[in-house]
Amino acid sequence: MELGSLQDNSQATFSLTDEDHTLANSLRFTLNQDPRVSFCGYSIPHPSDPRVNIRVQTTGDSAREVLKDSCQDLMLMCEHVRSTFDQAILEFKSKDGLKSMKI
Amino acid sequence: MTTESEDSESMEEQRTPKIPVWDLPDLPTGKLPPHLELQRTRVLCTFDAPTHTEKIQSSGAYASMGVDNSMQFEEFRNKFRVEVIRLTEDDLEVDMIGIDASLANAFRRILIAELPTMAIEKVLVANNTSVIQDEVLAHRLGLIPLKVDPRLFDYISENDEPNEKNTIVFKLHVRCERGSARIKVKSDELKWLPKGSEFVLNSEKSTADSTSKTKTYTSFSCSQDSLPEFSNNPIAPKHDDIIIAKLGPGQEIELEAHAVKGMGKVHAKWSPVATTWYRMLPEVVLLQDIEDEKAEELVKKCPVKVFDIEDIGKGRKKATVARPRSCTLCRECIRGDDWDKYVSLRRVKDHFIFTIESTGALPPEELFVEAVKILEDKCMRVISELS
Numbered sequence: 001m002e003l004g005s006l007q008d009n010s011q012a013t014f015s016l017t018d019e020d021h022t023l024a025n026s027l028r029f030t031l032n033q034d035p036r037v038s039f040c041g042y043s044i045p046h047p048s049d050p051r052v053n054i055r056v057q058t059t060g061d062s063a064r065e066v067l068k069d070s071c072q073d074l075m076l077m078c079e080h081v082r083s084t085f086d087q088a089i090l091e092f093k094s095k096d097g098l099k100s101m102k103i
Numbered sequence: 104m105t106t107e108s109e110d111s112e113s114m115e116e117q118r119t120p121k122i123p124v125w126d127l128p129d130l131p132t133g134k135l136p137p138h139l140e141l142q143r144t145r146v147l148c149t150f151d152a153p154t155h156t157e158k159i160q161s162s163g164a165y166a167s168m169g170v171d172n173s174m175q176f177e178e179f180r181n182k183f184r185v186e187v188i189r190l191t192e193d194d195l196e197v198d199m200i201g202i203d204a205s206l207a208n209a210f211r212r213i214l215i216a217e218l219p220t221m222a223i224e225k226v227l228v229a230n231n232t233s234v235i236q237d238e239v240l241a242h243r244l245g246l247i248p249l250k251v252d253p254r255l256f257d258y259i260s261e262n263d264e265p266n267e268k269n270t271i272v273f274k275l276h277v278r279c280e281r282g283s284a285r286i287k288v289k290s291d292e293l294k295w296l297p298k299g300s301e302f303v304l305n306s307e308k309s310t311a312d313s314t315s316k317t318k319t320y321t322s323f324s325c326s327q328d329s330l331p332e333f334s335n336n337p338i339a340p341k342h343d344d345i346i347i348a349k350l351g352p353g354q355e356i357e358l359e360a361h362a363v364k365g366m367g368k369v370h371a372k373w374s375p376v377a378t379t380w381y382r383m384l385p386e387v388v389l390l391q392d393i394e395d396e397k398a399e400e401l402v403k404k405c406p407v408k409v410f411d412i413e414d415i416g417k418g419r420k421k422a423t424v425a426r427p428r429s430c431t432l433c434r435e436c437i438r439g440d441d442w443d444k445y446v447s448l449r450r451v452k453d454h455f456i457f458t459i460e461s462t463g464a465l466p467p468e469e470l471f472v473e474a475v476k477i478l479e480d481k482c483m484r485v486i487s488e489l490s
Binding site: 002014016019020021022023025026027028029032033034035037064067068071072073074075076077078079080081082084085086087088089091092093096 | 160161162163171172173174176179180183184185186187190197199202203205206208209212213217468471472475476478479481482483485486488489490
């Protein structure tokens with residue numbers, strides 16, 4: 001749900017349900033890394049309400065597009081983490097396998 | 104780096120001298136002055152409190168110095184490294200280098216609270232004459248880790264019939280005979296019932312004369328052990344020596360336990376990890392050469408033996424940092440006198456020592472991959488909601 005972007009789409013608050021610090025903090029990180037963002041932050045209005053508000057203010061671009069790009073960035077980073085991790089585990093296992101064989 | 108005269112002067116502060124802004128070169132060099140670089144990449148553990156703990160995330164934080172603080176994906180791709188330190192059946196320790204704390208924390212949170220496993224949720228007690236109460240017994244059963252891949256099962260919702268795709272049934276029937284010694288009921292007494300519940304539903308009892316088979320608490324359409332994924336590895340608790348109850352002579356427990364799929368944020372019994380944590384890599388730097396008695400003193404000060412002594416000839420000794428990884432940042436080595444002028448304790452902000460302890464449903468390396476996938480799914484959800 002997007003709020004407060006009726007007149008000016010360069011700033012908006014996005015209210016995400018069923019999300020918490022896990023996603024919001026990661027998104028805040030990727031948003032902050034984006035040079036188009038002038039301000040961003042998030043808050044959880046009430047601890048027993050499964051909802052998080054993410055505020056995005058940009059230097060002119062549409063806040064919605066910037067947030068979408070940030071999600072895309074985060075996904076790419078996750079994919080890279082996953083492939084690097086798999087590679088490292090494979091390498092470790094093959095090395096460990098050699099060690100246990102004791103040629 | 105610095106000349107000798109400057110060095111002795113700046114030693115009052117830190118090894119890295121503070122550079123006034125008017126002494127900076129006119130043209131941006133694309134590099135931060137050393138003291139800012141130190142603040143950006145390290146947490147400094149001074150004797151009263153850690154400083155510079157916050158990561159500077161904003162992309163424009165160092166714009167005035169011509170340094171771009173934004174992280175390009177290419178840069179991340181080049182810098183990010185994973186090094187496996189230890190991998191056993193249940194434990195995994197990896198170094199993740201070049202990642203932000205927010206991401207490391209996201210993985211940790213997902214591992215603890217948002218990865219599904221199977222755990223006993225419903226216990227049908229037919230008979231319990233032991234000293235342990237039904238509800239306590241049910242709670243103990245719930246906490247027993249089950250060795251079964253949760254990805255093969257569906258979630259069960261309130262109105263769902265328990266079937267072979269969402270429920271695992273175990274039977275527990277133990278009796279301690281009169282006149283015999285007391286016995287311990289261990290988790291290996293939990294017997295998997297691949298055909299589903301054996302308890303007949305009460306309402307159906309009156310019409311038991313019907314031709315179809317009697318209705319039980321579950322409605323399995325086929326036996327679980329006929330499914331290819333379970334035919335060779337039967338479902339059982341991960342450990343067979345967990346004590347569930349103790350029975351005295353003449354006492355008996357007869358019950359059925361139904362395990363379902365769930366997540367750690369609903370109840371910790373569904374958490375696939377005993378725990379998972381990360382810490383930043385400790386970095387111990389000797390700001391000056393520490394020799395002879397002073398070196399001996401330093402080695403003795405450290406309770407986890409971070410420092411070693413090196414012979415530098417002519418009977419002289421010098422302290423070296425041998426095992427910085429085992430440093431717990433107890434700050435014992437910078438306590439008293441002027442020790443913080445000699446030793447600097449730091450943490451590397453983007454180097455995480457990540458440890459996963461699996462409870463046994465899935466091996467730890469698979470758990471981590473699943474956690475990353477869940478974070479990706481969350482991003483997907485946001486993207487599709489915004490489009």
